[in-house]
Amino acid sequence: MKSGFVVLVGRSNVGKSTLLNTLVGTKIAATSFRAQMTRNIIHGVLNTPQGQAVFVDTPGVLKAKKSELTAKLLKRVEEALSEIDVVVYVVDPTREIGDEERFVLGLVRKIQKPKILVINKSDLPPQERKHQLEYEVFQEDFDAVFHLSALKGAHVQPLRDKVIDLLPEGHELYLDGQLTNVDNYFFMEEIIREKAFSVLEKEVPYSLTVTVDNVEDEGGLLRVEARILTDADRYKSMIIGKRGAKIKEIGQMARKELEQATNKKIYLALEVEVDQHWVQRV
Ligand SMILES: Nc1nc2c(ncn2[C@@H]2O[C@H](COP(=O)(O)OP(=O)(O)OP(=O)(O)O)[C@@H](O)[C@H]2O)c(=O)[nH]1
Ligand SMILES: [Mg+2]
Numbered sequence: 001m002k003s004g005f006v007v008l009v010g011r012s013n014v015g016k017s018t019l020l021n022t023l024v025g026t027k028i029a030a031t032s033f034r035a036q037m038t039r040n041i042i043h044g045v046l047n048t049p050q051g052q053a054v055f056v057d058t059p060g061v062l063k064a065k066k067s068e069l070t071a072k073l074l075k076r077v078e079e080a081l082s083e084i085d086v087v088v089y090v091v092d093p094t095r096e097i098g099d100e101e102r103f104v105l106g107l108v109r110k111i112q113k114p115k116i117l118v119i120n121k122s123d124l125p126p127q128e129r130k131h132q133l134e135y136e137v138f139q140e141d142f143d144a145v146f147h148l149s150a151l152k153g154a155h156v157q158p159l160r161d162k163v164i165d166l167l168p169e170g171h172e173l174y175l176d177g178q179l180t181n182v183d184n185y186f187f188m189e190e191i192i193r194e195k196a197f198s199v200l201e202k203e204v205p206y207s208l209t210v211t212v213d214n215v216e217d218e219g220g221l222l223r224v225e226a227r228i229l230t231d232a233d234r235y236k237s238m239i240i241g242k243r244g245a246k247i248k249e250i251g252q253m254a255r256k257e258l259e260q261a262t263n264k265k266i267y268l269a270l271e272v273e274v275d276q277h278w279v280q281r282v
Contacts, residue, residue, distance in 0.1 A: 012060025
C-alpha cells in the first residue's frame, strides 16, 4: 500500500486547516478568518483503497507580527517540514505575493520531495482572485498544480488522488480508523478558541489561549470546565464584554458546536483569567 505524511504549508489564512478538514471529510482543525488560528501540528488521516495519507496541518507563516508566539510557530513549521513524504503548498490568489510569500516559497523549494501547489479559494469571483496568474508562475517548481475550493469542497478529489499517487510504498501509520493525533481536551480548546477568534476584536485573539481543565460525564451530560487565559486586565475585560456579553456569546457558540461533535448535552463553565505566561502553554 501507499502511505506517508503530507504536509500542508503556507501563509496564515490561506485555508490550510479548511483544506485538512475537507480532505479528511470531518472537522479536525479549527479555522478562522483571523491569522494564527493554527498553533500546533495537527494530523488528519485519509484512508483509501490504495493507501493512507496522513495530512499534517501547520501554523501559518506570518512575518508581519514579531512576537514570542510567532517565533514559536515558525519553528514548528520548520520542524514539520523535516520529516515528510509530500508537500502541499497552499496559496490564496486574492492576496498579493510579498516578502512573506517568497519566504514560504523559499522554504518549500529547499525540500527534496514531491511537491503540489494548491491555488485555493476558486469559489471566489475572478475579480477577487486577482493575483492568480502570479501564483501560476510558481508551477515550474511543482509536480502538480490544483485549483480548488477547500471551503466548498470543489475539485478536491483530484488532489486526494495525486497525493496518494505520489506517496511511497509503506504500512499503515494510523490504525483502527483513528483519524487524528488530537485528543478530546485539545479539540475542545480549539473550538472554544475558534469562537473567541470569531467574536472578539482583532487584537485580542493573538493575546489569548484556551485551556480545558476538566471534563466530567455526569450521566449523559458532559460538564466541561475551561479557562481563557490572556495577557492583561484590559484584554480580560474585552473578552468578558459589557455585562458578560462576549464571553456568553463565545460560550454559547462553543457549546453548540461541541454538542454536535460529541453528540452529547454539554454544560460549559467558561472563565477568563490573566496569565502573562500563557504563550509557554502553547
Ligand atoms: N472563499 C473561500 N474561503 C476559504 C477557502 N478556504 C478557506 N477559506 C477561508 O479562509 C479563512 C482562513 O482559513 P483557515 O483554514 O483557518 O486558514 P489557515 O491557512 O489554516 O490559517 P492559519 O491557521 O492561521 O495559518 C477562513 O475564513 C476560511 O473560511 C475557500 O476555498 N474559499
Ligand atoms: Mg490553520
